[in-house]
Amino acid sequence: MVDKRWDSFVLLIKFRINMRWIIPIVLYVLIELYAFQVIRTISKNQWVQVLYLIFSLLVIGYVIYVFANYDRSVGPSKYSLRASGLLLVTLVPKLILVLFMFGEDIIRICVAGYTYLTNTFFDGNATQYLPNRRKFISQLALGVAAIPFAGLVHGIFRGKYNFKVINHVLYYEDLPNAFDGFRLTQISDIHSGSFEEVEKIEYAVDLINQQETDLLVFTGDIVNTMASEMDDWIEIFKGLKTPSFGKYSILGNHDYGEYVTWDTEEEKEANFEAIKEVHSKIDFRLLLNENAFIEKDNERIAIVGVENWGHNFKKAGDLTKASKGVVKEDFKILLSHDPSHWEYEVKKHDDHYHLTLSGHTHGFQFGIEIPGFLKWSPVQYVYKQWAGMYNEMGRYLNVNRGFGFHAFPGRVGIWPEITVIELRKGSKPA
The missing domain is CATH 3.60.21 (Purple Acid Phosphatase; chain A, domain 2)
Structure with missing residues (x-):
């Protein structure tokens, strides 16, 4: 009986540890999906899209590698600082993109709901049920996201020594x-x-x-x-x-x-x-x-x-x-x-x-x-x-x-x- 309780306790701890990682991973994937939507809307060139995906994978791969090898007996190092800097430089602009795209999704859903309720969805024009993303919104989002990106890059290379x-x-x-x-x-x-x-x-x-x-x-x-x-x-x-x-x-x-x-x-x-x-x-x-x-x-x-x-x-x-x-x-x-x-x-x-x-x-x-x-x-x-x-x-x-x-x-x-x-x-x- 004691062994079963102990096994249950261990499983609970493992579940909580796994959830601690699963939730950030799911959130990061959602952020990447929204950001990729911007790239795909702005450019139909497949090479641009592929290069973006490769770059994103390299960044997150490097960050995971550095922090997976973080030595708690040494503490913060120049490597962990660089990794955190790279993560912020790429993640913060993507969060800006998410805000724009999520806002646009709300509008699209509202339009779809109105279309459905007014029965126009069944009039043979089903493509209007969920309107396509507007290129202008994606371009605007990318322009706004460039501001924190430039600020973070400046902060890393110049700002930290701007006494x-x-x-x-x-x-x-x-x-x-x-x-x-x-x-x-x-x-x-x-x-x-x-x-x-x-x-x-x-x-x-x-x-x-x-x-x-x-x-x-x-x-x-x-x-x-x-x-x-x-x-x-x-x-x-x-x-x-x-x-x-x-x-x-x-x-x-x-x-x-x-x-x-x-x-x-x-x-x-x-x-x-x-x-x-x-x-x-x-x-x-x-x-x-x-x-x-x-x-x-x-x-x-x-x-x-x-x-x-x-x-x-x-x-x-x-x-x-x-x-x-x-x-x-x-x-x-x-x-x-x-x-x-x-x-x-x-x-x-x-x-x-x-x-x-x-x-x-x-x-x-x-x-x-x-x-x-x-x-x-x-x-x-x-x-x-x-x-x-x-x-x-x-x-x-x-x-x-x-x-x-x-x-x-x-x-x-x-x-x-x-x-x-x-x-x-x-x-x-x-």
């Missing part, structure tokens, strides 16, 4: 006088395991140095998973000049090595220790639930650094521990990787953290930003604060859009960011 310097000026009545005009640079989410082009990273480092600010901070995710990802980039990032008030950093969720499978807990811990050592190798002081004071003319500002604290991610951050020795009256800059920490713990905290610097979201690496008019990304449906500067009750949060990239090897509309923030004494001018 932007974003400037903010913040006003505080309680800013120590000595720090009026104090400037800091923030970078976040390096994800060094995704890099390939040395000259692009050297350019970004030079761009950071050109800002010549008083303080440089890094707010987590120095790697995708492995400490070794930084081996080829140590010397380049050592080129980041140390400002007069130093360089400080914290950890992000990817720095804990929790997205791969480890043979032993000791290996995982060794990798974690090596990641922490990377920060000192590039001359950053890593703050692990601790703080440091920077002083000028007998006045001071507290730099408070917490480990990762995310509403939906690892909660290693301890704000109380990190703030030990810091009093309520101190002006505080908090480094916290995940902006959800600000939303759930920081912004209403009694000790008043004046400025919080975060990253983590990457702005989804995809969106539309037109300053003063439009700011949209799918990530906004997950994170209330996802890119840029936010202010509530005089407490500011900056969510840096990230230096590097992860999962998708590109950026579309949301560019890699170097943030420069100037602190000013007094109230904001009207």
